[in-house]
Amino acid sequence: MIEAQPFLAPDFQSKEPRELALLSIVTQSFFQPFSVDDNLLVILTALTSGSGVGFNRAMLFRTDGDKLRGGKWLGPRSPEEARMIWEVLSTPGLGYLEIIEHNRWLLSRGADAMSGKIAPLEFSLTRDNLTIPVTAVAKKELLLIREASREPLVDARFLETIGVEEFLCVPLLFQNEVMGEIILDNAFSRKPIQPKDVKLAGLCGLMAANYIYTASLHQKMVEMERMAALGEMAMFITHQIRNPLTTIGGFTDQLLNGQADEAKRRRNLEIIRGEIRRLENIVFELGHFLKFDPKRPEPFDLKAELRSVLEAMEPRAAAENREIRSEIDGLLPPVLGDPTAVGEVLRNLIINAFEASPAGSRIEVCAERKDASWVVVGVKDAGHGIPPEARAKLFTPFFTTKERGMGLGLLYIKRVMDACGGTIEVESEAGQGTTFRLGFRSQEEGRPET
Numbered sequence: 001m002i003e004a005q006p007f008l009a010p011d012f013q014s015k016e017p018r019e020l021a022l023l024s025i026v027t028q029s030f031f032q033p034f035s036v037d038d039n040l041l042v043i044l045t046a047l048t049s050g051s052g053v054g055f056n057r058a059m060l061f062r063t064d065g066d067k068l069r070g071g072k073w074l075g076p077r078s079p080e081e082a083r084m085i086w087e088v089l090s091t092p093g094l095g096y097l098e099i100i101e102h103n104r105w106l107l108s109r110g111a112d113a114m115s116g117k118i119a120p121l122e123f124s125l126t127r128d129n130l131t132i133p134v135t136a137v138a139k140k141e142l143l144l145i146r147e148a149s150r151e152p153l154v155d156a157r158f159l160e161t162i163g164v165e166e167f168l169c170v171p172l173l174f175q176n177e178v179m180g181e182i183i184l185d186n187a188f189s190r191k192p193i194q195p196k197d198v199k200l201a202g203l204c205g206l207m208a209a210n211y212i213y214t215a216s217l218h219q220k221m222v223e224m225e226r227m228a229a230l231g232e233m234a235m236f237i238t239h240q241i242r243n244p245l246t247t248i249g250g251f252t253d254q255l256l257n258g259q260a261d262e263a264k265r266r267r268n269l270e271i272i273r274g275e276i277r278r279l280e281n282i283v284f285e286l287g288h289f290l291k292f293d294p295k296r297p298e299p300f301d302l303k304a305e306l307r308s309v310l311e312a313m314e315p316r317a318a319a320e321n322r323e324i325r326s327e328i329d330g331l332l333p334p335v336l337g338d339p340t341a342v343g344e345v346l347r348n349l350i351i352n353a354f355e356a357s358p359a360g361s362r363i364e365v366c367a368e369r370k371d372a373s374w375v376v377v378g379v380k381d382a383g384h385g386i387p388p389e390a391r392a393k394l395f396t397p398f399f400t401t402k403e404r405g406m407g408l409g410l411l412y413i414k415r416v417m418d419a420c421g422g423t424i425e426v427e428s429e430a431g432q433g434t435t436f437r438l439g440f441r442s443q444e445e446g447r448p449e450t
């Protein structure tokens with residue numbers, strides 16, 4: 001027998017032992033689609049809620065360059081508010097989303113007066129700074145402070161802000177990196193901090209640090225990928241523009257030397273004109289395909305659009321010695337999309353088919369109703385096919401195997417299909433040919449089944 005079990009307890013108020021409940025809440029933070037700040041606040045909630053460790057208040061300091069800066073301070077402002085918050089947090093069935101909402105509410109009341117108090121606090125992270133609370137991260141130790149006002153190492157401004165004699169400093173460390181610090185106290189219950197609470201809080205600190213580190217690494221990676229993509233695009237465009245420019249420059253110089261006869265002058269001018277067209281085309285494709293702004297999909301007559309594209313392609317097919325054969329179901333229902341963009345999608349697929357297949361070969365275009373909700377259009381060629389290693393890259397910008405390709409056509413097609421809730425599939429075998437299949441959502445309401 002196989003039984004699927006949920007990964008994480010969906011319920012914040014678990015009946016499990018509190019260590020397990022706490023572990024469950026903290027680890028859930030790593031999987032939640034909320035902001036890093038929201039998820040960190042949930043970790044603070046776990047440290048302050050009855051089912052978690054049960055501290056009264058938690059403050060979070062984050063590393064910012066070589067400083068430790070005050071961030072959020074979560075907890076009640078008075079014993080009455082403490083009672084109210086604990087009541088909310090012990091509601092059975094409380095889930096992650098409710099906790100996030102609760103935290104946002106806590107932080108919004110009185111424009112977050114508590115966090116406002118710690119926001120101006122900052123401590124230098126230099127090794128010789130031995131003041132509390134920063135020593136905890138410098139020494140990589142959990143520090144439990146008692147009788148704080150008698151302890152000269154406690155920073156005076158910090159002590160005035162926190163206003164309690166007993167608190168726990170939990171450094172947030174990932175290997176040798178300092179991610180921040182959490183400071184916990186029992187300002188309202190006045191309960192002394194127990195060794196077990198210290199251990200649990202330490203464990204939470206390790207997990208929170210790991211989470212902050214991973215989140216910042218992910219952020220860096222996304223930025224690096226974006227920069228790399230931008231660099232690739234710039235290199236590709238430079239490469240595409242360089243050749244025509246060099247040709248134009250060379251042939252213009254020849255003309256300026258004035259030694260060529262009339263026939264050669266004419267040939268040079270024709271080449272120059274051809275290269276200028278090429279440049280115009282690059283600029284057009286970049287602007288047109290990259291700036292695609294999808295229109296709201298509306299029902300349109302796909303059959304008519306297909307026929308008009310096929311008719312317009314006929315002269316080119318004849319000039320390039322290709323045959324286009326079409327098989328279009330006469331009873332196609334209207335489909336959803338932007339007809340102009342869909343026309344261009346079909347034109348692009350047919351041109352790709354031309355470019356992949358040898359002279360004299362046939363391209364087959366078919367359109368049929370698949371079921372009550374889908375219409376499928378296929379463009380099939382008998383060309384060189386797509387090797388497996390190219391498959392994954394087909395829809396990425398600037399992927400092309402053609403000397404003068406831009407690699408934007410399939411990306412455009414994918415965007416148009418995504419915008420109308422359609423699909424695109426490709427089937428290809430090296431040396432045998434390729435079939436692109438587009439799935440359009442159809443609108444058959446009120447029509448008799450065919």
Ligand code: ADP
Pocket residue numbers: 348352353356381383384385386390394399400401402404405406407408409410411434
């Ligand atoms: P481009 O046509 O400018 O190269 P596309 O985005 O239209 O850009 O196509 C990207 C690449 O996908 C082509 O360079 C080619 O390698 C491959 N490809 C597209 N359609 C076909 C096809 N019908 N047969 C074989 N390869 C194709």
Ligand code: MG
Pocket residue numbers: 348351352409410
């Ligand atoms: Mg193309």
